[in-house]
Amino acid sequence: MNFLQLFAHNLTKGPFTDPFPFEPAPTAKRFRGKIEFDPETCEGCRKCEKVCPAGAIRFTKTANGLEFDCWHDSCVFCGNCEFHCPTNAIHQTQDWHLAHVQQDKFSMVEHGVIPSHECPSCGKPALYTAAPANKIKGFSEAEVAEFRSLCPKCRGKYLRERKSRS
Amino acid sequence: MTEHTVASSYKIPVGPLHVALEEPMYFRVSVKGETIENVELNAGHVHRGVEYLATKRTLLQNMILTERICSLCSNSHPEALAMAAETIGAVEVPERAQYLRVIAGEVKRVASHLFNVGILAHLVGFEALFMHAMQVREVAQDLKEAVYGNRMDLGAHCLGGTRCDMDDEAIAFMRTALDKIEPDVRELEKTYRTNGSILRRTRGIGILTHEDAIACGVVGPVARASDIQYDVRTAAPYHVYDRLPVEVPVLDGCDVWSRAMIRLQEAVNSIEILWVCLDHLPDGPINDGGDPYIPPGQAIARTEAPRGELVYYLKTNDEPEPERLKWRVPSYPNWDALTFMLKEAKVADIAIIVNSIDPCISCTER
Numbered sequence: 001m002n003f004l005q006l007f008a009h010n011l012t013k014g015p016f017t018d019p020f021p022f023e024p025a026p027t028a029k030r031f032r033g034k035i036e037f038d039p040e041t042c043e044g045c046r047k048c049e050k051v052c053p054a055g056a057i058r059f060t061k062t063a064n065g066l067e068f069d070c071w072h073d074s075c076v077f078c079g080n081c082e083f084h085c086p087t088n089a090i091h092q093t094q095d096w097h098l099a100h101v102q103q104d105k106f107s108m109v110e111h112g113v114i115p116s117h118e119c120p121s122c123g124k125p126a127l128y129t130a131a132p133a134n135k136i137k138g139f140s141e142a143e144v145a146e147f148r149s150l151c152p153k154c155r156g157k158y159l160r161e162r163k164s165r166s
Numbered sequence: 167m168t169e170h171t172v173a174s175s176y177k178i179p180v181g182p183l184h185v186a187l188e189e190p191m192y193f194r195v196s197v198k199g200e201t202i203e204n205v206e207l208n209a210g211h212v213h214r215g216v217e218y219l220a221t222k223r224t225l226l227q228n229m230i231l232t233e234r235i236c237s238l239c240s241n242s243h244p245e246a247l248a249m250a251a252e253t254i255g256a257v258e259v260p261e262r263a264q265y266l267r268v269i270a271g272e273v274k275r276v277a278s279h280l281f282n283v284g285i286l287a288h289l290v291g292f293e294a295l296f297m298h299a300m301q302v303r304e305v306a307q308d309l310k311e312a313v314y315g316n317r318m319d320l321g322a323h324c325l326g327g328t329r330c331d332m333d334d335e336a337i338a339f340m341r342t343a344l345d346k347i348e349p350d351v352r353e354l355e356k357t358y359r360t361n362g363s364i365l366r367r368t369r370g371i372g373i374l375t376h377e378d379a380i381a382c383g384v385v386g387p388v389a390r391a392s393d394i395q396y397d398v399r400t401a402a403p404y405h406v407y408d409r410l411p412v413e414v415p416v417l418d419g420c421d422v423w424s425r426a427m428i429r430l431q432e433a434v435n436s437i438e439i440l441w442v443c444l445d446h447l448p449d450g451p452i453n454d455g456g457d458p459y460i461p462p463g464q465a466i467a468r469t470e471a472p473r474g475e476l477v478y479y480l481k482t483n484d485e486p487e488p489e490r491l492k493w494r495v496p497s498y499p500n501w502d503a504l505t506f507m508l509k510e511a512k513v514a515d516i517a518i519i520v521n522s523i524d525p526c527i528s529c530t531e532r
């Protein structure tokens with residue numbers, strides 16, 4: 001190796017380091033960063049909570065519904081939750097800007113609520129979770145919306161009735 | 167008049183911090199003048215209880231936990247775990263996934279070997295070469311980030327296949343990266359083969375004779391530099407390695423230099439394997455949901471990690487958590503061989519010799 005050549009190469013083609021934080025650092029498109037949660041598409045299956053090796057995800061049942069929390073400081077960015085999530089409701093973003101001051105450490109949380117409401121059919125409280133994709137094959141948009149609003153019991157009934165109709 | 171007595175030999179502590187890498191190894195070295203007489207190894211500074219922890223986590227969680235046992239061999243751990251679980255569950259891995267597994271493994275091998283030879287240049291005091299080797303390695307790091315989303319922990323595997331598929335864009339990125347890195351790695355190999363500074367500090371240093379190597383049961387590049395032709399990829403081919411041009415270089419120099427040369431030659435060969443994999447990557451599925459049923463049973467799986475043979479033992483029962491998960495990492499036998507390599511060595515060569523086994527403490531002490 002000719003080090004003079006290398007020197008000239010590095011002098012003309014360099015520098016090879018990123019000027020971060022003075023300029024934004026380039027981030028790969030597939031970068032596995034901060035977790036994002038979308039309560040709209042979540043089925044509430046809690047698989048992500050089960051497969052998370054770091055215990056960063058917790059679901060809690062409250063009066064509001066099913067509350068989702070993901071502690072960014074516990075998360076190891078493995079992507080297991082995203083891989084096993086049936087709807088991609090939880091996914092990793094390209095964002096890696098997670099530096100924070102010490103007193104913020106417990107508020108570095110991704111929070112979401114799957115709201116609780118009254119089942120229009122039986123009147124019992126139900127979670128407004130997304131309908132499992134494998135159950136609603138061939139449903140029209142109105143049917144999906146109706147199905148979604150039901151409680152688990154009435155969803156079962158709805159499916160049976162729809163099947164017997166067809 | 168008081169009489170001064172000078173002891174003929176001293177014991178000096180080496181470590182536990184910054185022996186070669188920023189990992190805690192601790193040696194008590196008896197020296198006579200500049201020469202080492204005896205070495206005592208002390209282990210256990212980074213014991214984290216991962217083996218026990220693994221029995222408290224489900225197999226799906228362990229796919230991630232095992233990846234974090236070691237950073238440089240991080241791909242091989244979940245790979246071996248998946249292979250053991252797939253053996254128990256008789257799970258077929260799709261062909262495309264097998265190729266993707268090879269690709270992930272070989273990219274990690276290139277990066278790992280370049281890191282080790284880079285550090286060697288640093289310990290020799292050849293900083294310009296160190297910087298250059300690390301800059302070449304950076305291409306592999308960028309490649310991992312672009313394809314897998316992380317520079318070290320690829321998360322490539324899942325039970326029954328791979329998690330991460332390669333689309334045309336990723337394949338194109340990999341081709342460009344390989345084009346860029348291949349001539350540089352070949353050039354590095356030439357430099358390490360001929361450069362006077364490297365040769366003076368590494369030839370004839372840290373000798374591990376062929377007989378001692380067999381007695382210690384060393385594996386990986388350390389074994390192959392002591393004329394032991396053993397590589398799991400050819401001895402017990404897994405994935406699609408039997409269809410790939412795997413070369414197992416051996417040297418009989420038994421010294422630090424030979425180990426570095428083996429690593430560089432393997433890096434070149436890994437790049438060749440990657441080219442073949444990219445050319446022959448079949449279409450098809452890459453996994454079957456990643457959550458197959460694993461019945462009770464036990465199995466052993468072996469892979470060739472960058473540091474050598476990695477053995478996994480898995481015993482499952484009716485629970486989602488394994489009953490026992492145990493691994494034998496390559497650094498374990500190689501570490502023991504240090505007592506032979508360091509004998510009669512000079513104090514100034516300790517770091518170079520320790521680095522030559524490419525030690526991974528975090529996985530040895532887990």
Ligand code: SF4
Nearest residue numbers: 042043045046048085
């Ligand atoms: S985010 Fe995904 S995995 Fe988690 S509960 Fe919702 S649907 Fe299930």
Ligand code: SF4
Nearest residue numbers: 052075076078079081
């Ligand atoms: S990325 Fe991994 S550690 Fe983070 S929340 Fe998802 S499963 Fe848990």
